[in-house]
Amino acid sequence: MIAAWISLGIFVACYVMLVVLPHRRSWVSCISAVAVILAGVVGWKDALTVHVNWNVIALFFGTLILAELFMQSRLPAVLAEWFVDRTGTVRGAMIAICVLSGVISMFVENVAVVLLVAPVALSLAEKLKLSPVRLLLLIAMSSNIQGTATMIGDPPSMILAGHMKMTFNDFFLYHGRLSVFFAVQAGALAATVVMVLLLRKFRQKIDIVPVETVRSWMPPLLMLMLVLGLSVTSVFDPGFKWLAGTLTMVLAAWGLVWYWRVPKWGPVRGLVCALDWDTTLFLIGIFVVVGAVSNSGWLDRIAVGISAMSGSSVLVAFVFLTLLAMVISGFVDNVPFLLVMLPVVQKVAGQMGVAVPLLMFGLLVGTCMGGNLTPIGASANVVTLGILKKRGHTVSFREYSRLGIPVTMVSTVVGAVFVWIVWYSAR
Numbered sequence: 001m002i003a004a005w006i007s008l009g010i011f012v013a014c015y016v017m018l019v020v021l022p023h024r025r026s027w028v029s030c031i032s033a034v035a036v037i038l039a040g041v042v043g044w045k046d047a048l049t050v051h052v053n054w055n056v057i058a059l060f061f062g063t064l065i066l067a068e069l070f071m072q073s074r075l076p077a078v079l080a081e082w083f084v085d086r087t088g089t090v091r092g093a094m095i096a097i098c099v100l101s102g103v104i105s106m107f108v109e110n111v112a113v114v115l116l117v118a119p120v121a122l123s124l125a126e127k128l129k130l131s132p133v134r135l136l137l138l139i140a141m142s143s144n145i146q147g148t149a150t151m152i153g154d155p156p157s158m159i160l161a162g163h164m165k166m167t168f169n170d171f172f173l174y175h176g177r178l179s180v181f182f183a184v185q186a187g188a189l190a191a192t193v194v195m196v197l198l199l200r201k202f203r204q205k206i207d208i209v210p211v212e213t214v215r216s217w218m219p220p221l222l223m224l225m226l227v228l229g230l231s232v233t234s235v236f237d238p239g240f241k242w243l244a245g246t247l248t249m250v251l252a253a254w255g256l257v258w259y260w261r262v263p264k265w266g267p268v269r270g271l272v273c274a275l276d277w278d279t280t281l282f283l284i285g286i287f288v289v290v291g292a293v294s295n296s297g298w299l300d301r302i303a304v305g306i307s308a309m310s311g312s313s314v315l316v317a318f319v320f321l322t323l324l325a326m327v328i329s330g331f332v333d334n335v336p337f338l339l340v341m342l343p344v345v346q347k348v349a350g351q352m353g354v355a356v357p358l359l360m361f362g363l364l365v366g367t368c369m370g371g372n373l374t375p376i377g378a379s380a381n382v383v384t385l386g387i388l389k390k391r392g393h394t395v396s397f398r399e400y401s402r403l404g405i406p407v408t409m410v411s412t413v414v415g416a417v418f419v420w421i422v423w424y425s426a427r
Contacts, residue, residue, distance in 0.1 A: 004296035007041045011293045011340075014286075019332050022376070026278045029285030029336075036292040051291030052284055056155075056162040058245025060283065063152050064275045065252035066226055067108040069219035071116050072265055076104050077212040080120040090128060090202040094135050097121055098195060101139045102146035102188060106153045107223060109276065110143040110380040118387050128204065133393050137400065138195050140384040141372045141407050145191055148368035149184040151230065151244075155283060156338050156367055161244075163342045164360065167234035168227070168244075174357060178422050183365055187415030191407050198403060216263055222255050283335065290339040299340065303347035314354050314424070318362050321345060322416045325366030326408065330373025338367055355426035358419065365415040372408045375400045 014032035018025050037047055070076070083096035097117060105113045117139055125132035147154035151161045151168045157180070160166065171180045229247045237243035260268045293299065310317035321341070328337050345363050349356040371378030375385055375397060385395055 003039070003041050004298065006039050007036055007292040007296040008298055010035050010039070010041075011289055011336075014289055015332070015336060018336065022333070022382075025333060026281035026285065029282045029289060031285075033285040033288035036289060041292045042288065042295065047288045047291070052287040053159075053162045055240060055242055055245040056158045057280065057283060058249050059152065059158055060155060061275070061280050062245065062248030062252035063107075063226070064109065064280075065271075066219070066222055066248070066255055067112055068271060068275065069255045069259060070108060070223050071112060072215065073217070073219040074212055074215050075217075075220050076100075076108075076113075076116050077120060078214055080117055081212055084120070084124060088205065090130070090204045091196070091199045093124060094138070094199050094202060095192065095196060097124070097135070098138050098142040099192065102142040105143040105146045106150045107227070108153075110140070110147045110154065110378065111276075111383050113143045114140050114380045114383050114387075118384070122387075122391070130202070131393065132391065133388055133395060133399070134199070134403065136384050136388055137381075137395070137403050138198070138407075140378070140380040141191070141404065142188070142195075143380050144371045144378045145188045145369060145411055146184060148364060149181045149188075152226070152248075154368070155279065155335055156364060159335065159338055160342065160360065160364055162240060163346075164356070165238070165240040167238075167240065168230035169234065175426070177357075177426065178418075179357075180361055180364060183361055183415045183418045183422075184368065186418040187365065187369055187411035190414035191411040194406050194410050198406075215265070218258055218262070219255065222251050226251050286336050286339060290336060293340065294343055299344050300347060302340075303344045303351065306344065306348050307351045310348075310352070312352075314352060314358070315420075317348060317352060317354075318359060318416075318420060321348075321359055322362040322366040322412065325363050326370035326373065326412050329367045329370030330377040330408070334367045334371065338363070355423050358423040358426065361419045361423065362416055365419060366412060369408055369412040369415060372404050372411070374404060377404075 010032055014028055017028045021028060033047065036042055037044055042051065080097055080100055083100055084093040087093045087096045097120065101113050101117045118136060121135050121139060122132050125135060148157045151157050151166065151171050157171070166174065173179055226248060230244055233243045233247060256268055259265065259271065306317065306320070310320065325341070341363055342360070345359045346356055349359045375381050375395065388395055
């Protein structure tokens with residue numbers, strides 16, 4: 001029992017520190033992981049071989065490398081200019097950039113997408129003598145929404161895939177029913193309607209001269225090979241244990257060798273150092289911390305509490321979990337929350353006799369859409385505010401909320417309703 005209290009105490013302290021020190025999250029999670037090991041809650045061997053999902057880590061890190069190469073190919077920037085050039089109006093161009101940002105975020109980390117598309121958006125705003133605030137914020141929101149649409153878009157999707165042994169294709173069709181991808185698209189479509197209304201004043205005509213060119217088609221080819229490869233990994237690795245991560249790392253290594261020998265756009269060391277090591281180390285540490293809490297039995301107690309509160313109402317449980325995920329993800333990092341809640345939700349579904357995907361997908365919808373609720377709800381939001389501040393535009397919490405709250409509420413409700421309609425009747 002002492003070990004259970006120790007693991008809970010370390011987890012709570014870790015979560016508090018993640019809120020207080022969001023820019024030191026890798027340090028916080030890794031120190032917390034070492035603490036549970038030194039306290040004897042888990043052993044070194046179990047921590048590294050049982051609790052850390054190395055398939056997810058390899059999938060995430062390999063995707064980072066391929067996404068970085070994809071961005072340096074300049075194809076996304078070329079596509080952005082192409083869409084802007086064909087929309088005709090300022091509002092159409094803004095919506096096109098937001099939609100494109102969302103599509104790219106299905107395969108590339110959200111912050112990277114913002115950094116890539118922001119120059120195009122800033123250039124557009126400068127040419128038209130408009131404030132870039134609204135456009136850049138909506139780009140970040142679009143990226144956050146679509147990041148969960150596929151297995152390789154964002155860490156929450158990868159974590160869900162690891163927990164439920166889902167393949168790349170399962171995000172489109174799971175057990176014969178429409179899956180995560182279509183729930184996210186429903187929410188994204190609703191959010192786009194809201195964005196059109198928020199941008200209704202921008203009806204000026206537009207004419208932009210394209211300046212970007214594709215530097216190489218090899219990075220897009222590697223991304224395509226990744227998607228195609230992941231779509232068939234379930235045939236050889238149905239338990240999602242090793243093949244997805246291995247395939248991703250092999251393609252990433254191929255990409256690094258190509259980058260070193262062929263285009264020579266810069267030193268390989270510089271590219272590797274620029275990767276998101278912070279999130280990678282954060283994921284490794286938090287896997288250990290959450291594993292310790294899971295072993296202690298606290299997650300079983302939480303599941304019992306949620307089931308008791310919901311009574312026999314599946315709808316109450318579904319709405320509670322979705323809204324809880326949305327609100328919490330609006331203020332703190334969603335990765336530790338999701339890691340804790342996935343086994344809890346699975347137990348709740350078992351106790352209530354409902355389909356696991358119903359509650360799981362509702363949880364994921366709330367988690368991914370909730371990042372848009374506040375300026376600090378997602379890393380992409382924080383980066384966007386930093387870009388705007390450097391340009392002399394300071395965005396207040398209230399100003400952000402005028403966009404974030406309607407986009408979050410509408411996308412969450414529509415995405416959750418889609419999940420309910422598709423999965424409530426499943427058993």
